[in-house]
Amino acid sequence: MSTLVYINSSNGLHKSALEVVTYGKKTGDSVTVITTGNADAALLATLGAYGATKVLVDRSVSGQDAQQLTRVIASAAESIGATTIVFSHDLIAKAVAPRLSVRLKAGLISGAIALPSADGTVNVNVFSGKAFGAVKVNSTVKIISLLPNSIQPEAAGGSADVAEFNGNAGSTSVKVLNTKKPEGEIPLPEAELVVSAGRGLKGPENWGMVEELATALGAATACSRPVADIGWRPHHEHVGQTGVAIRPNLYIAAGISGAIQHLAGVNGSKVIVVINTDSEAPFFKAADYGIIGDAFEVLPRLTEAVKKFKAASH
Amino acid sequence: MKILVSISKSPDTTSKIAFTDNNTKFDENGVQYIVNPYDEWYALVRALEIKETIGGNVTIITVGNAADEAIIRKALAIGADDAVRVDADPTDAYYTAMQIADYAKANGFDLVLTGKETINYNGSQVGGMIAESLDLPFISQATKLDVNGSTLTLEREIVGGLEVVEVALPAVVSCAKGMAEQRIPNMRGIMAARTKPLQIVAPIAVDSMTTYVSYTMPNAKSACKMIDPTNMDELVELLHNEAKVI
Ligand SMILES: Cc1cc2nc3c(=O)[nH]c(=O)nc-3n(C[C@H](O)[C@H](O)[C@H](O)COP(=O)(O)OP(=O)(O)OC[C@H]3O[C@@H](n4cnc5c(N)ncnc54)[C@H](O)[C@@H]3O)c2cc1C
Ligand SMILES: Nc1ncnc2c1ncn2[C@@H]1O[C@H](COP(=O)(O)O)[C@@H](O)[C@H]1O
Numbered sequence: 001m002s003t004l005v006y007i008n009s010s011n012g013l014h015k016s017a018l019e020v021v022t023y024g025k026k027t028g029d030s031v032t033v034i035t036t037g038n039a040d041a042a043l044l045a046t047l048g049a050y051g052a053t054k055v056l057v058d059r060s061v062s063g064q065d066a067q068q069l070t071r072v073i074a075s076a077a078e079s080i081g082a083t084t085i086v087f088s089h090d091l092i093a094k095a096v097a098p099r100l101s102v103r104l105k106a107g108l109i110s111g112a113i114a115l116p117s118a119d120g121t122v123n124v125n126v127f128s129g130k131a132f133g134a135v136k137v138n139s140t141v142k143i144i145s146l147l148p149n150s151i152q153p154e155a156a157g158g159s160a161d162v163a164e165f166n167g168n169a170g171s172t173s174v175k176v177l178n179t180k181k182p183e184g185e186i187p188l189p190e191a192e193l194v195v196s197a198g199r200g201l202k203g204p205e206n207w208g209m210v211e212e213l214a215t216a217l218g219a220a221t222a223c224s225r226p227v228a229d230i231g232w233r234p235h236h237e238h239v240g241q242t243g244v245a246i247r248p249n250l251y252i253a254a255g256i257s258g259a260i261q262h263l264a265g266v267n268g269s270k271v272i273v274v275i276n277t278d279s280e281a282p283f284f285k286a287a288d289y290g291i292i293g294d295a296f297e298v299l300p301r302l303t304e305a306v307k308k309f310k311a312a313s314h
Numbered sequence: 315m316k317i318l319v320s321i322s323k324s325p326d327t328t329s330k331i332a333f334t335d336n337n338t339k340f341d342e343n344g345v346q347y348i349v350n351p352y353d354e355w356y357a358l359v360r361a362l363e364i365k366e367t368i369g370g371n372v373t374i375i376t377v378g379n380a381a382d383e384a385i386i387r388k389a390l391a392i393g394a395d396d397a398v399r400v401d402a403d404p405t406d407a408y409y410t411a412m413q414i415a416d417y418a419k420a421n422g423f424d425l426v427l428t429g430k431e432t433i434n435y436n437g438s439q440v441g442g443m444i445a446e447s448l449d450l451p452f453i454s455q456a457t458k459l460d461v462n463g464s465t466l467t468l469e470r471e472i473v474g475g476l477e478v479v480e481v482a483l484p485a486v487v488s489c490a491k492g493m494a495e496q497r498i499p500n501m502r503g504i505m506a507a508r509t510k511p512l513q514i515v516a517p518i519a520v521d522s523m524t525t526y527v528s529y530t531m532p533n534a535k536s537a538c539k540m541i542d543p544t545n546m547d548e549l550v551e552l553l554h555n556e557a558k559v560i
Binding site for chain 2: 008011064065066067070090091092094095096097098099100101102103105106107108109110111119121123125126127128129130131132133134135136137138139172173174175176177178179180181187192193217228235236238241242243245249250260261264267268270271273274284285286287288289290291292293294297298301302304305306308309
């Protein structure tokens, strides 16, 4: 059994990359990683610690075009005779994995949240996290796209062979004109800690206290849909059924009522803290820890407590 | 400009999610179906806006059974010109995509739009599969879409940011929030929808590549622990020692 793992190495090795290599290691005998771009070979070799024996890198493409990336990953899969191909379920996987599924006639399990079960099925999130489905693949080759933060990376030591690879990417018809990357922000889907706020915060000028708590914790920020709709916060922060679905270790929600469509995107969180003035807010039913109180007072207090804790534990 | 918009049904977002037949089937009892929000609010409305500025035709396609004609009529009432229903149960994303790709191939479109994902299976699969099958470029999760002659200018979400890209037509695009604003159908649209053409086509033979074997519900949360709003040190202590998340 040979497993191919695709990782995006364009901004170093993210935790999500280590997760998929670990996942690959646990599903197959030998793990080969395929990546593109200019990542440093010494850095890529460190993936050996997570179970990769070999890293193939095609430096001719950047990975911005799904069509090219599909060709490269397909050639890598064919060259090693991969029976399982693993992605991290991010924006690249959402564009490339379905294409690869058609190209290789390989069933795609998208949004996996666990390792395959004994019967070969893999659990995925369905109904925006309101339920799980056990999916079986009917083809010989299978593709699994793993939701970030579903398993912990495990390092055992060892180093991988890094080899240049020509995946015959072919031409591209996509021209990138401009890239806007916010500095230093943690991408929401990958964040382990998230601080989120809703309409209870009254206006965009009050987000300072949300950001301060997020900074103190090292968390990403998120918001409810109306807040993004009115333009208080950027669209990419909107979580829920029609926004981003997240499963962080900790989700702190301040001034969010907990409507079913909001819960759908966050109820995979391991621990939920709710801060709301209304003791009847539906969110408390989904919470692990609840604070009935005014976010304007509780958030700064919590930020102070976190800072004190961090200072003491260092 | 000939535009094909794929639309799917999805349970109303407030639907109670439950399963029957030993947890192998979604319980449709009492479930109201709506047009999948991404397909309706973004893909369809943007297609209509493009048609209104540069002219053309907007066809909607759904893979589903006769009961799904309600969502087809809704999309026609919003303004699509005509509709196609592939008369089959959409057994998986691959099966669905192959049906749509086959129709698109035979009828020739400049642009195929899908939603970013269905809110029931959340697979984000169908659009990319259509694109590969048609051997066309695929721009996924676009938040902006403009047509300039024979090229498209798009803004799309990328890992941790945004990217502005240009691509030549024909192309397949999956549509995300930001691309357009929801439109409420008016009386005239609803009346007109009744007489707009709806073509029913037989499915092509395709084997599904995946099967949903069973479903489970998440474990119920244990009772919420209430914390004194003036004692945030206690919360931090619990998050560290009890929940072990910080
Ligand atoms: C098809 C559809 C899809 C949807 N998708 C989504 C989605 O993906 N994500 C999403 O979030 N929503 C979604 N919604 C909207 C959803 O139904 C709710 O309307 C929305 O989540 C409410 O946002 P909110 O909690 O911020 O605001 P509100 O419902 O207005 O709640 C504000 C809360 O703040 C509390 N509050 C007020 N002042 C304070 C204070 N000083 N301190 C603390 N608490 C305070 C109030 O008690 C209240 O509970 C969707 C709706 C539909 C119909
Ligand atoms: N049964 C269907 N009929 C037509 N289009 C569909 C169907 N299922 C999914 N789609 C389209 O494919 C997109 C992505 O769906 P999915 O891959 O299921 O997340 C949806 O937003 C629709 O535009």
